[in-house]
Amino acid sequence: MFKVTFFSAKPYDISFFNKNTLSDKFQFDFLETHLGPHIVNAVDDGSFAVCAFVNDKLTSEVIGVLAKKNVKVIALRCAGFNNVDLNAARQYGIRVCRVPAYSPEAVAEHAVAMLLTLNRKTHKAYNRVREQNFSLNGLLGFNLHGKTVGVIGTGKIGKAFCKIMAGFGCRVVAYDMVPDAELASLCVAYLSFNEVLQQADILSLHCPLTAENEYLINADTIRMMKPGVSIINTSRGGLINTNDVIDALKLGQIAYLGIDVYEQEEKLFFKDLSANIIPDDTIQRLMSFPNVLVTGHQAFFTQEAMAQIADVTLNSIDLLSKGSEPDAAVMLT
Template sequence: MSSSAALNTNKIAFFSTQAYDKTFFNKYNKDFDFQLEFFETQLNPQTVSLIENASIVCVFVNDIINATVIEQLAEKKVKIIALRCAGFNNVDLEAAKKYNIKVCRVPAYSPQAVAEHAMAMILTLNRKTHKAYNRVREQNFSLNGLLGFDLFGKTIGIIGTGNIGKAFAKIALGFGCKVLAYDIIENDEMVKDGVSFVTLDEIFKSSDIISLHCPLNNQTKHIINKKSIDLMKEHVMIINTSRGGLIETACVIEGLKQGKIGYLGIDVYEQEEKLFFRDLSEDIIQDDDIQRLMSFPNVLVTAHQAFFTNEALTQIALITFNNIKSLLTTGEIENKAALLV
């Protein structure tokens, strides 16, 4: 039988899957009846060979979908690359276009999930609830070292005002903060709510807290670097729940060592594909930068969990399936932001 004859146009090969992926996608597949095959491994040039007779691949944030992988996908007659996330910096869109492979994503699932996690990181770093929790469990009821500050009245700078940045702004305004924002296009709704759009330099100079909510691209890569850190207030708090590559890690480490950066909260990390979504508790981690970051008492690291709510995972599964169904039936997706190629 030829490979084209054996091709199953209803089969989806999932990569970088966790137990919760299987739970949610299997649950909502009852209404779609796709054939699902799950791989725990990352999609990369060495693992493309795992795909057998599937016309669709479903990938996540740390899968590698470069020109080499896309060429191999084309050879296997894959027609759709479905990202079950909003970011697409890990996909070579030009290569996909060259091989006539459709690429879709989930542009918005639960902006509130990520926005709320960003605020949770701010509150945890400020009021040191993570330290207080461990201290009390050891019957230490001292308050020494737990001093925080009032969030009310502080200036929060938001870089990127898409759905997540907009949701985060509403939360920050609710705390009584002065909210500054930077994006290529001003959001009139946010301005009416009381957000002031300013230059990027003004964000760096005036913010007590800076929260990153922009995509990773050529313009935003290492937007937090030595030059931008030098412009910031003393003891600034930086929060990143977007993409690890927005931060130049070595410069942030130096800023922490010098005391320029007072607090750092990261849910993403530039080299996270080697670490996150895995249990490495019995391993020796070879990444010196993440080990250094975790050694600081004023750094909070979570492992890409900002999206991780029941509501978000439900929407991710449903939107991904609907995207695929639309592409298979019409070649288009009603939500234009979901179709990349």
């Protein structure tokens, strides 16, 4: 029986992995702490695989220790892999796999939910009505129908988002290095990156974080956008320069901002800090704006997505333990 050591494990991870049909093939060790140099030595020498999440730090140092402990597989239960030194994994002969698409509709639908919440102010209306205040003052929104929605990245999640927004009657424009032929034939006009920024009333980010696109949204690119643009980010926090966005919010260049990810989220997200004083002045400033909505990296969090994450992750580890190969899209090394 192969042992799998989980990091950043929450009760819902434990539940979905334990009830997966492949669970009886493995011995699970669930650790709540995130993976990094401070805890990597807690991995037993008998662990065949380490299962990590978005805020675990798989640096060259960490991977070197895992190699010494004879770990054969790093299984990411997420799509993004910017937190993994893939060159180090190749150097040490450790296979790295991921879940490239776990219910992309889940993330796309959350992006739409954030946009609608900000626009129609349903979160404010909910609190107001509970206090028996039925006034409509301050709740004015705008129609999505007829607006131009810009989408950066049209992979599986971006594609699902495009289709939803087209269903609202929006004009959808997009930028992707590899345009999707189906979207282009149905509802999406592919433009250059700058043209998308210039034309969008609403901008939604659905691209991975790479060294090339870090701080994709910054003071320079914000200046290209329409005054009063709405920005939604359910991809990776590092795509946005938070300080530049705050300046644009103060000037009114950005009318609404919805983020499910944050560039310093590993210190905050997936934790209950309700009894703590949060020292991060940047996130505190962001949350002070009435036109900003922050959620704690929950876009993926549906029953369907969690079940698929467990299934794909365990299936990949199972195949690798037998000397077989999962689908190419799953494998990173």
